[in-house]
Amino acid sequence: MAKIKKINHVAIAVPDVDASLTFWRDALGLAVDHIEDVPSQKATVVFIPVGESEVELVRPTSEDTGVAKFLAERGGGMHHLCFEVDDIQGMLEDLKAKGVRLINETPLELPGRKMAFIHPKSSGGVLIELYELTAP
Amino acid sequence: MAKIKKINHVAIAVPDVDASLTFWRDALGLAVDHIEDVPSQKATVVFIPVGESEVELVRPTSEDTGVAKFLAERGGGMHHLCFEVDDIQGMLEDLKAKGVRLINETPLELPGRKMAFIHPKSSGGVLIELYELTAP
Numbered sequence: 001m002a003k004i005k006k007i008n009h010v011a012i013a014v015p016d017v018d019a020s021l022t023f024w025r026d027a028l029g030l031a032v033d034h035i036e037d038v039p040s041q042k043a044t045v046v047f048i049p050v051g052e053s054e055v056e057l058v059r060p061t062s063e064d065t066g067v068a069k070f071l072a073e074r075g076g077g078m079h080h081l082c083f084e085v086d087d088i089q090g091m092l093e094d095l096k097a098k099g100v101r102l103i104n105e106t107p108l109e110l111p112g113r114k115m116a117f118i119h120p121k122s123s124g125g126v127l128i129e130l131y132e133l134t135a136p
Numbered sequence: 137m138a139k140i141k142k143i144n145h146v147a148i149a150v151p152d153v154d155a156s157l158t159f160w161r162d163a164l165g166l167a168v169d170h171i172e173d174v175p176s177q178k179a180t181v182v183f184i185p186v187g188e189s190e191v192e193l194v195r196p197t198s199e200d201t202g203v204a205k206f207l208a209e210r211g212g213g214m215h216h217l218c219f220e221v222d223d224i225q226g227m228l229e230d231l232k233a234k235g236v237r238l239i240n241e242t243p244l245e246l247p248g249r250k251m252a253f254i255h256p257k258s259s260g261g262v263l264i265e266l267y268e269l270t271a272p
Contacts (some may be wrong), residue, residue: 006187023259028232051142052188077261078214098163123159125213
C-alpha cells in the first residue's frame, strides 16, 4: 500500500510577501531558501525550510485562484497541508476505492514532482495536497 | 538567538474522533500512536506521527475552548501550527522585543514541555504554538 513519508510543507496564504517576511523571517528567525514566481499556481511562493519540511508563503498573482478566494474570504492563514508519499498513483487509487473525494483523480506532472489534491469535503475541512518527488 | 528546530505538530479541529479516524487512519493509512484525554486543553487528542512531526486531531470536550469556537464558526480544519524551539524563554523575549503580540508572555510548564502561543494578529492569521521539550 502507498505510504505517507512526511509533511512536505504547510502552505500559508499571505496578501503581501514583504509583510509576511517581517514575521516569518525577521521575527521568527527562519531562513528563506528562495522566492519564486510559480506560473502553474499563479502565485509568488516563499520557500522556508523547517526541519525536514517547509513552510510555503503563497501570495496569489491572479484573482481567480483558490488562494486568492481564501484570502478574500478569511484573510491570511493556513491554506493547505502537503504530505509526501512514495507512490501517488497507488495512493489516489486506494483513496478512491475507499470513497474519498479527490480534486485530481490522476496526478499532475510537474518538473521534479507529481501532485494531486484531496477534496476537503472528505478530509474534515483540511485541504490536503499529495506529492511524489520524481527525478528532476 | 533562540531557534526553531522543526514542525512539532499540525493541530486539526475535529467534531468527532471516530469519523476523523475513518479518514486519517483508515483512508490515508497513517498509524495512530495514542488517543488521550488532555484536561489542560479540555480536549481528546489523537496523536498521529508523520515523519519527524505529528498530526494531532483535537476534539474539544467543553464548549468554552478556542477549538470549540473554531469548530462552531468554521467547521473542522487546521487549527494551529506548532514549532519546536531550543529556548522558548529566549524566543518569547526576542519576539516581544520585535513587537510581536503573544498570547502567553511566559511559557506554560507542563510535564515534558514548556509551551506558549503567538497571537494570530501578529502572524498573518496563523495561530502558532511554540514548544520546548524538557526532561519528563
